[in-house]
Amino acid sequence: MPDQAVPDTDYTLSPADAALIRSQARPSEQAGMLTAPVQELIHARDWLRMLAPRSVGGAELPLPQAVRLEEAIAAADGSTGWTVTLCAGAAWFAGFLPPAYAREVMATRGLCLGGSGAPSGHADVDGDGYRLTGRWDFATGAPMTTHFTMNAILRRDGQPLLDEAGAPRMRAFIVPASDVTVHENWHTIGQKATASHTFSLEGVFAGAHQAFDLTPEGAVAEGPLYRFPFLSLAFVTLGANMAGMAANFIGLARDVIGQRRHHVTRQPLAELPQVASALADGPAELAQLREHFYALLDRMWDQVCRREQVLEADIRNLHEVALRMVQAARRAVDELYPLCGLSACDGRSEIGRVWRDLHTATQHALLLPFAA
The missing domain is CATH 2.40.110.10 (Butyryl-CoA Dehydrogenase, subunit A, domain 2)
Structure with missing residues:
Protein backbone atom coordinates (compact mmCIF):
# COMPACT_ATOMS: atom_id res chain seq x y z
CA MET A 1 0.00 0.00 0.00
CA PRO A 2 1.26 3.55 -0.68
CA ASP A 3 2.49 5.37 2.44
CA GLN A 4 0.05 8.24 1.83
CA ALA A 5 -1.28 10.21 4.79
CA VAL A 6 -5.06 10.65 4.84
CA PRO A 7 -6.15 13.76 6.81
CA ASP A 8 -9.00 13.78 9.27
CA THR A 9 -10.31 17.12 7.99
CA ASP A 10 -12.17 17.57 4.71
CA TYR A 11 -9.91 20.10 2.99
CA THR A 12 -12.34 21.43 0.40
CA LEU A 13 -13.64 24.94 -0.12
CA SER A 14 -17.23 25.24 1.05
CA PRO A 15 -19.65 27.64 -0.70
CA ALA A 16 -19.87 29.68 2.51
CA ASP A 17 -16.09 30.03 2.76
CA ALA A 18 -15.84 30.95 -0.92
CA ALA A 19 -18.54 33.59 -0.44
CA LEU A 20 -16.69 35.11 2.52
CA ILE A 21 -13.44 35.25 0.54
CA ARG A 22 -15.19 36.89 -2.42
CA SER A 23 -16.88 39.44 -0.18
CA GLN A 24 -13.53 40.46 1.29
CA ALA A 25 -11.56 40.59 -1.96
CA ARG A 26 -12.06 44.29 -2.62
CA PRO A 27 -11.57 45.35 1.04
CA SER A 28 -8.38 43.26 1.09
CA GLU A 29 -7.12 44.97 -2.05
CA GLN A 30 -7.91 48.38 -0.59
CA ALA A 31 -6.13 47.49 2.67
CA GLY A 32 -3.07 46.13 0.85
CA MET A 33 -3.30 42.89 2.83
CA LEU A 34 -5.83 40.18 3.60
CA THR A 35 -8.52 41.47 5.95
CA ALA A 36 -9.05 40.09 9.43
CA PRO A 37 -12.08 37.94 8.42
CA VAL A 38 -10.04 36.23 5.68
CA GLN A 39 -7.05 35.67 7.96
CA GLU A 40 -9.36 34.26 10.63
CA LEU A 41 -10.89 31.88 8.08
CA ILE A 42 -7.47 30.74 6.87
CA HIS A 43 -6.39 29.93 10.42
CA ALA A 44 -9.73 28.35 11.36
CA ARG A 45 -9.44 25.97 8.39
CA ASP A 46 -5.74 25.40 9.16
CA TRP A 47 -4.87 25.80 5.49
CA LEU A 48 -1.37 27.06 6.27
CA ARG A 49 -0.41 23.75 7.91
CA MET A 50 -1.87 21.52 5.20
CA LEU A 51 1.52 20.56 3.72
CA ALA A 52 3.42 20.24 7.01
CA PRO A 53 4.13 16.75 8.44
CA ARG A 54 1.50 15.20 10.66
CA SER A 55 4.25 14.16 13.05
CA VAL A 56 4.90 17.82 13.95
CA GLY A 57 1.33 19.12 13.91
CA GLY A 58 0.53 19.51 10.22
CA ALA A 59 -2.14 17.90 8.05
CA GLU A 60 0.26 16.31 5.52
CA LEU A 61 -2.45 16.56 2.90
CA PRO A 62 -2.04 14.48 -0.29
CA LEU A 63 -0.58 16.92 -2.80
CA PRO A 64 -3.27 16.56 -5.51
CA GLN A 65 -5.94 17.40 -2.94
CA ALA A 66 -3.98 20.42 -1.70
CA VAL A 67 -3.47 21.69 -5.27
CA ARG A 68 -7.19 21.40 -6.05
CA LEU A 69 -8.00 23.31 -2.87
CA GLU A 70 -5.52 26.06 -3.77
CA GLU A 71 -7.09 26.34 -7.22
CA ALA A 72 -10.55 26.67 -5.68
CA ILE A 73 -9.40 29.41 -3.29
CA ALA A 74 -7.73 31.28 -6.17
CA ALA A 75 -11.00 31.05 -8.11
CA ALA A 76 -12.68 32.86 -5.21
CA ASP A 77 -9.92 35.48 -4.94
CA GLY A 78 -6.48 35.50 -6.52
CA SER A 79 -4.69 37.23 -3.65
CA THR A 80 -6.13 34.83 -1.07
CA GLY A 81 -5.29 31.79 -3.18
CA TRP A 82 -1.76 33.02 -3.82
CA THR A 83 -1.13 33.78 -0.15
CA VAL A 84 -2.43 30.41 1.03
CA THR A 85 -0.41 28.65 -1.66
CA LEU A 86 2.89 30.37 -0.98
CA CYS A 87 2.59 30.28 2.81
CA ALA A 88 1.37 26.67 2.95
CA GLY A 89 4.24 25.85 0.61
CA ALA A 90 6.69 27.40 3.05
CA ALA A 91 5.23 25.25 5.84
CA TRP A 92 6.12 22.23 3.68
CA PHE A 93 9.70 23.04 4.69
CA ALA A 94 8.89 21.68 8.14
CA GLY A 95 9.50 18.25 6.64
CA PHE A 96 13.17 19.22 6.29
CA LEU A 97 13.70 20.63 9.79
CA PRO A 98 14.73 18.75 12.94
CA PRO A 99 11.43 17.38 14.31
CA ALA A 100 11.68 19.04 17.72
CA TYR A 101 12.21 22.46 16.19
CA ALA A 102 9.59 21.86 13.49
CA ARG A 103 7.10 20.94 16.21
CA GLU A 104 7.92 24.17 18.06
CA VAL A 105 7.39 26.25 14.92
CA MET A 106 4.15 24.49 13.98
CA ALA A 107 2.75 25.13 17.47
CA THR A 108 3.00 28.90 16.96
CA ARG A 109 -0.31 30.68 17.42
CA GLY A 110 -1.45 32.18 14.12
CA LEU A 111 1.30 30.34 12.30
CA CYS A 112 2.25 31.67 8.89
CA ALA A 219 14.03 15.41 4.08
CA VAL A 220 13.49 14.44 7.72
CA ALA A 221 9.80 13.55 7.46
CA GLU A 222 9.04 10.16 5.93
CA GLY A 223 5.88 10.87 3.95
CA PRO A 224 5.59 11.06 0.15
CA LEU A 225 5.08 14.83 0.28
CA TYR A 226 8.74 15.25 1.20
CA ARG A 227 9.95 12.99 -1.60
CA PHE A 228 8.00 14.98 -4.18
CA PRO A 229 10.45 17.26 -6.06
CA PHE A 230 10.36 20.81 -4.74
CA LEU A 231 10.46 22.40 -8.20
CA SER A 232 7.56 20.24 -9.32
CA LEU A 233 5.58 21.22 -6.24
CA ALA A 234 6.17 24.87 -7.11
CA PHE A 235 5.09 24.42 -10.74
CA VAL A 236 1.86 22.61 -9.92
CA THR A 237 0.75 24.89 -7.09
CA LEU A 238 1.41 28.11 -9.03
CA GLY A 239 -0.09 26.67 -12.21
CA ALA A 240 -3.28 25.73 -10.38
CA ASN A 241 -3.57 29.30 -9.08
CA MET A 242 -3.52 30.61 -12.65
CA ALA A 243 -6.23 28.15 -13.65
CA GLY A 244 -8.38 29.28 -10.71
CA MET A 245 -7.99 32.98 -11.44
CA ALA A 246 -8.69 32.43 -15.14
CA ALA A 247 -11.85 30.46 -14.34
CA ASN A 248 -13.02 33.34 -12.15
CA PHE A 249 -12.40 35.86 -14.93
CA ILE A 250 -14.10 33.71 -17.57
CA GLY A 251 -17.21 33.37 -15.42
CA LEU A 252 -17.34 37.12 -14.80
CA ALA A 253 -16.70 37.86 -18.49
CA ARG A 254 -19.61 35.64 -19.56
CA ASP A 255 -21.91 37.70 -17.36
CA VAL A 256 -20.56 41.06 -18.56
CA ILE A 257 -20.56 40.13 -22.25
CA GLY A 258 -24.00 38.60 -21.91
CA GLN A 259 -25.37 42.03 -20.96
CA ARG A 260 -23.73 43.92 -23.84
CA ARG A 261 -25.00 44.71 -27.32
CA HIS A 262 -23.15 45.72 -30.46
CA HIS A 263 -23.02 49.51 -30.52
CA VAL A 264 -24.31 49.71 -34.13
CA THR A 265 -26.55 46.70 -34.79
CA ARG A 266 -27.74 46.37 -31.17
CA GLN A 267 -27.38 42.63 -31.59
CA PRO A 268 -26.49 40.82 -28.34
CA LEU A 269 -22.70 40.75 -28.33
CA ALA A 270 -22.51 37.10 -27.28
CA GLU A 271 -24.40 36.10 -30.45
CA LEU A 272 -21.74 37.43 -32.81
CA PRO A 273 -19.74 34.49 -34.25
CA GLN A 274 -16.33 35.84 -33.29
CA VAL A 275 -17.50 36.58 -29.75
CA ALA A 276 -19.14 33.19 -29.40
CA SER A 277 -15.87 31.64 -30.58
CA ALA A 278 -13.88 33.58 -27.97
CA LEU A 279 -16.31 32.49 -25.25
CA ALA A 280 -15.96 28.85 -26.29
CA ASP A 281 -12.51 28.16 -27.70
CA GLY A 282 -10.17 29.67 -25.10
CA PRO A 283 -12.01 28.22 -22.09
CA ALA A 284 -12.22 24.83 -23.86
CA GLU A 285 -8.46 24.80 -24.45
CA LEU A 286 -7.85 25.71 -20.82
CA ALA A 287 -10.22 23.00 -19.60
CA GLN A 288 -8.48 20.38 -21.74
CA LEU A 289 -5.03 21.35 -20.48
CA ARG A 290 -6.31 21.43 -16.90
CA GLU A 291 -7.60 17.88 -17.24
CA HIS A 292 -4.25 16.76 -18.66
CA PHE A 293 -2.41 18.63 -15.88
CA TYR A 294 -4.30 16.86 -13.10
CA ALA A 295 -3.94 13.47 -14.79
CA LEU A 296 -0.16 13.93 -14.83
CA LEU A 297 -0.08 15.23 -11.26
CA ASP A 298 -2.21 12.36 -9.96
CA ARG A 299 -0.01 9.83 -11.75
CA MET A 300 3.23 11.33 -10.49
CA TRP A 301 1.86 11.53 -6.95
CA ASP A 302 0.87 7.86 -7.10
CA GLN A 303 4.39 6.97 -8.26
CA VAL A 304 5.96 8.90 -5.39
CA CYS A 305 3.56 7.29 -2.89
CA ARG A 306 4.53 3.84 -4.19
CA ARG A 307 8.23 4.73 -4.01
CA GLU A 308 8.58 4.19 -7.73
CA GLN A 309 11.24 6.03 -9.68
CA VAL A 310 9.91 9.15 -11.39
CA LEU A 311 11.61 9.67 -14.72
CA GLU A 312 13.10 13.05 -15.57
CA ALA A 313 11.05 13.03 -18.76
CA ASP A 314 7.84 12.71 -16.72
CA ILE A 315 8.90 15.58 -14.46
CA ARG A 316 9.64 17.80 -17.47
CA ASN A 317 6.31 16.86 -19.01
CA LEU A 318 4.42 17.90 -15.87
CA HIS A 319 6.28 21.22 -15.75
CA GLU A 320 5.65 21.88 -19.46
CA VAL A 321 1.93 21.12 -19.19
CA ALA A 322 1.68 23.40 -16.15
CA LEU A 323 3.27 26.21 -18.17
CA ARG A 324 1.04 25.51 -21.17
CA MET A 325 -1.96 25.74 -18.86
CA VAL A 326 -0.73 29.12 -17.58
CA GLN A 327 -0.28 30.35 -21.15
CA ALA A 328 -3.75 29.10 -22.12
CA ALA A 329 -5.22 30.85 -19.09
CA ARG A 330 -3.62 34.12 -20.12
CA ARG A 331 -4.74 33.74 -23.75
CA ALA A 332 -8.33 32.93 -22.81
CA VAL A 333 -8.52 35.91 -20.47
CA ASP A 334 -6.89 38.34 -22.88
CA GLU A 335 -9.17 37.34 -25.75
CA LEU A 336 -12.22 38.04 -23.63
CA TYR A 337 -10.95 41.21 -21.95
CA PRO A 338 -11.57 43.63 -24.87
CA LEU A 339 -15.13 42.30 -25.17
CA CYS A 340 -15.96 43.34 -21.61
CA GLY A 341 -15.88 47.08 -22.25
CA LEU A 342 -14.89 49.78 -19.82
CA SER A 343 -16.24 47.89 -16.82
CA ALA A 344 -13.17 45.68 -17.03
CA CYS A 345 -10.99 48.79 -16.77
CA ASP A 346 -12.81 50.18 -13.75
CA GLY A 347 -10.50 50.01 -10.76
CA ARG A 348 -13.50 49.29 -8.55
CA SER A 349 -14.89 46.38 -10.57
CA GLU A 350 -14.49 42.75 -9.62
CA ILE A 351 -13.59 41.69 -13.15
CA GLY A 352 -10.93 44.39 -13.33
CA ARG A 353 -9.38 43.22 -10.07
CA VAL A 354 -9.32 39.60 -11.25
CA TRP A 355 -7.62 40.65 -14.51
CA ARG A 356 -4.99 42.62 -12.58
CA ASP A 357 -4.40 39.78 -10.14
CA LEU A 358 -3.90 37.19 -12.86
CA HIS A 359 -1.53 39.34 -14.89
CA THR A 360 0.52 40.23 -11.83
CA ALA A 361 0.77 36.58 -10.80
CA THR A 362 1.90 35.49 -14.26
CA GLN A 363 5.00 37.67 -13.84
CA HIS A 364 6.43 35.12 -11.39
CA ALA A 365 9.82 34.07 -12.78
CA LEU A 366 8.92 30.38 -12.58
CA LEU A 367 6.02 30.93 -15.00
CA LEU A 368 8.11 32.21 -17.90
CA PRO A 369 7.62 30.04 -21.00
CA PHE A 370 11.19 28.70 -20.87
CA ALA A 371 11.17 28.02 -17.11
CA ALA A 372 10.44 24.28 -17.35
Missing part, protein backbone atom coordinates in the same frame (compact mmCIF):
# COMPACT_ATOMS: atom_id res chain seq x y z
CA LEU A 113 5.50 30.92 7.11
CA GLY A 114 6.66 33.08 4.23
CA GLY A 115 9.85 34.16 2.56
CA SER A 116 11.90 34.17 -0.59
CA GLY A 117 13.75 31.60 -2.65
CA ALA A 118 16.29 33.99 -4.12
CA PRO A 119 19.80 33.59 -2.57
CA SER A 120 20.11 37.34 -2.07
CA GLY A 121 21.90 37.20 1.25
CA HIS A 122 24.77 35.40 2.91
CA ALA A 123 25.21 33.19 5.95
CA ASP A 124 28.55 33.54 7.72
CA VAL A 125 29.59 30.49 9.71
CA ASP A 126 29.64 31.43 13.40
CA GLY A 127 30.50 28.52 15.69
CA ASP A 128 27.71 25.97 15.44
CA GLY A 129 25.44 28.42 13.63
CA TYR A 130 25.37 31.24 11.14
CA ARG A 131 25.04 35.02 10.93
CA LEU A 132 22.46 35.99 8.32
CA THR A 133 22.65 39.26 6.42
CA GLY A 134 20.79 40.26 3.29
CA ARG A 135 17.66 41.59 1.67
CA TRP A 136 15.01 39.37 0.12
CA ASP A 137 12.13 40.48 -2.12
CA PHE A 138 8.57 39.28 -2.62
CA ALA A 139 7.70 37.67 0.73
CA THR A 140 4.02 36.89 0.19
CA GLY A 141 1.89 37.43 3.29
CA ALA A 142 4.59 39.44 5.05
CA PRO A 143 2.25 41.27 7.50
CA MET A 144 0.83 37.99 8.84
CA THR A 145 4.07 35.97 8.70
CA THR A 146 5.35 34.51 11.98
CA HIS A 147 8.49 32.90 10.50
CA PHE A 148 10.50 33.89 7.45
CA THR A 149 12.45 31.50 5.25
CA MET A 150 15.23 32.44 2.88
CA ASN A 151 18.16 31.09 0.89
CA ALA A 152 21.66 32.38 1.56
CA ILE A 153 25.18 31.82 0.28
CA LEU A 154 27.44 30.21 2.89
CA ARG A 155 30.62 32.07 3.80
CA ARG A 156 33.53 31.58 6.14
CA ASP A 157 35.79 34.52 7.01
CA GLY A 158 34.01 36.54 4.35
CA GLN A 159 34.71 34.06 1.56
CA PRO A 160 32.04 31.90 -0.12
CA LEU A 161 32.18 28.19 0.63
CA LEU A 162 32.28 26.20 -2.60
CA ASP A 163 30.77 22.86 -3.55
CA GLU A 164 32.55 20.07 -5.45
CA ALA A 165 31.86 21.83 -8.75
CA GLY A 166 33.41 25.06 -7.48
CA ALA A 167 30.08 26.92 -7.19
CA PRO A 168 29.06 28.85 -4.05
CA ARG A 169 27.17 26.69 -1.57
CA MET A 170 23.65 27.71 -0.60
CA ARG A 171 21.39 26.68 2.26
CA ALA A 172 17.87 27.54 3.35
CA PHE A 173 17.13 29.10 6.74
CA ILE A 174 14.13 29.91 8.91
CA VAL A 175 13.95 32.68 11.52
CA PRO A 176 11.13 34.15 13.62
CA ALA A 177 9.51 37.34 12.38
CA SER A 178 10.95 39.21 15.37
CA ASP A 179 14.41 38.89 13.75
CA VAL A 180 13.28 40.45 10.48
CA THR A 181 12.74 43.98 9.21
CA VAL A 182 9.87 44.23 6.72
CA HIS A 183 10.04 46.96 4.08
CA GLU A 184 6.57 47.82 2.78
CA ASN A 185 7.35 48.21 -0.91
CA TRP A 186 4.77 46.04 -2.72
CA HIS A 187 3.19 48.47 -5.22
CA THR A 188 1.95 46.30 -8.09
CA ILE A 189 -1.22 46.75 -10.16
CA GLY A 190 -2.63 43.45 -8.90
CA GLN A 191 -2.25 40.86 -6.15
CA LYS A 192 -2.12 43.86 -3.81
CA ALA A 193 -3.53 41.94 -0.86
CA THR A 194 -0.69 39.41 -0.96
CA ALA A 195 1.45 42.16 0.63
CA SER A 196 4.56 40.58 -0.89
CA HIS A 197 7.00 43.00 0.72
CA THR A 198 10.79 42.91 0.98
CA PHE A 199 12.44 41.83 4.23
CA SER A 200 15.98 42.11 5.50
CA LEU A 201 18.27 40.74 8.20
CA GLU A 202 21.48 42.22 9.54
CA GLY A 203 23.80 39.84 11.36
CA VAL A 204 20.96 37.73 12.79
CA PHE A 205 22.18 34.51 14.43
CA ALA A 206 20.57 31.26 13.29
CA GLY A 207 21.40 27.99 14.99
CA ALA A 208 22.24 24.85 13.05
CA HIS A 209 18.68 23.61 13.63
CA GLN A 210 17.37 26.59 11.64
CA ALA A 211 19.27 25.58 8.49
CA PHE A 212 17.96 22.99 6.06
CA ASP A 213 18.41 21.59 2.55
CA LEU A 214 15.48 21.22 0.14
CA THR A 215 16.70 18.02 -1.45
CA PRO A 216 15.23 14.51 -1.22
CA GLU A 217 18.24 13.59 0.90
CA GLY A 218 17.55 16.54 3.20
